[in-house]
Amino acid sequence: MTDAASRRSFPRWLDIVAVLGVAAALGFALLTPAERTQGTPARMLYLHVPSIWLAYVAFVVTLAGSVAYLATRRMHWDHLAVSSAEIGVVFTGIAIVDGMIWAKPIWGVYWTWDARLTLTAVMFFVYLGYLALRRTIPDPPARAGRAAILGIVGAFQIPLVHFSVMWWRTLHQPPTLLRPDDMQIDGPLLAALWIGVAAFTVLYVALMRHRMELARIELVSYGEAIATVGPVAGDAVAAPEVTAGRSGL
Amino acid sequence: MKWVILGYTVTYGALAGYVASLTVRLRNARGRLAEKQ
Numbered sequence A: 001m002t003d004a005a006s007r008r009s010f011p012r013w014l015d016i017v018a019v020l021g022v023a024a025a026l027g028f029a030l031l032t033p034a035e036r037t038q039g040t041p042a043r044m045l046y047l048h049v050p051s052i053w054l055a056y057v058a059f060v061v062t063l064a065g066s067v068a069y070l071a072t073r074r075m076h077w078d079h080l081a082v083s084s085a086e087i088g089v090v091f092t093g094i095a096i097v098d099g100m101i102w103a104k105p106i107w108g109v110y111w112t113w114d115a116r117l118t119l120t121a122v123m124f125f126v127y128l129g130y131l132a133l134r135r136t137i138p139d140p141p142a143r144a145g146r147a148a149i150l151g152i153v154g155a156f157q158i159p160l161v162h163f164s165v166m167w168w169r170t171l172h173q174p175p176t177l178l179r180p181d182d183m184q185i186d187g188p189l190l191a192a193l194w195i196g197v198a199a200f201t202v203l204y205v206a207l208m209r210h211r212m213e214l215a216r217i218e219l220v221s222y223g224e225a226i227a228t229v230g231p232v233a234g235d236a237v238a239a240p241e242v243t244a245g246r247s248g249l
Numbered sequence B: 001m002k003w004v005i006l007g008y009t010v011t012y013g014a015l016a017g018y019v020a021s022l023t024v025r026l027r028n029a030r031g032r033l034a035e036k037q
Helices: A003-031 A039-072 A075-107 A115-135 A142-155 A155-167 A187-229 B002-036
Strands: none
Touching: A003 A039, A003 A075, A003 A187, A003 B002, A039 A075, A039 A115, A039 A155, A039 A187, A039 B002, A075 A115, A075 A142, A075 A187, A075 B002, A115 A155, A115 B002, A187 B002
């Protein structure tokens, strides 16, 4: 197989592995023994934790892409940042919604203004704002520069969200992953959780490949549109000519 | 069990929706680029 053919077939294989991984994660999540205190609703753990893990990863990649863009001004880094932010917003939304579905049978309410829940919602809307900001600026370099600043500022929320359950008294349980002490979870449940995290991470990589290709094509299309029709905005607007003696003043 | 079924349906439905949306956007972008070239 040539290098080019290998590069073309890699995403296809990655897609297949991602789909199989997500299916396997579903199987393990439903077949693992029920948790002792919460029972069946605790199976939401295998969705909720991988989703918010992916959101963290995605927004850290957005931070890295934003910093790299500002340092190099290469559009490739902007593609990385926007692709990761979009996927991060999807996974944050999923984490919030499946967290609400988990909360109802355990806490008795879908939502409470708890520090973790509120900060996660704020993070979701900040990155939604990042995507909205990008839609208001047509010029790619200007858009990339301004979005990069928000991509860097927004990343400060990640530790805030993650450690909120340790810094403030909250209803939400302490973190399952990335905690300072040992994880308090039994082997079979932990295995199902890691399979979920691994499957969602492979899915993230597969989605990133496609989303970055879309960003590249959109940039090329924009460049060709400008080359064909010229600058879109501002061409039709010319400063009025002021003739001496006819200004009416 | 109904909460688990609801949670998994919503999550996998959202993921499938995003994948479908990305696939359509990518196909349309490739098509537009091919037309221009």
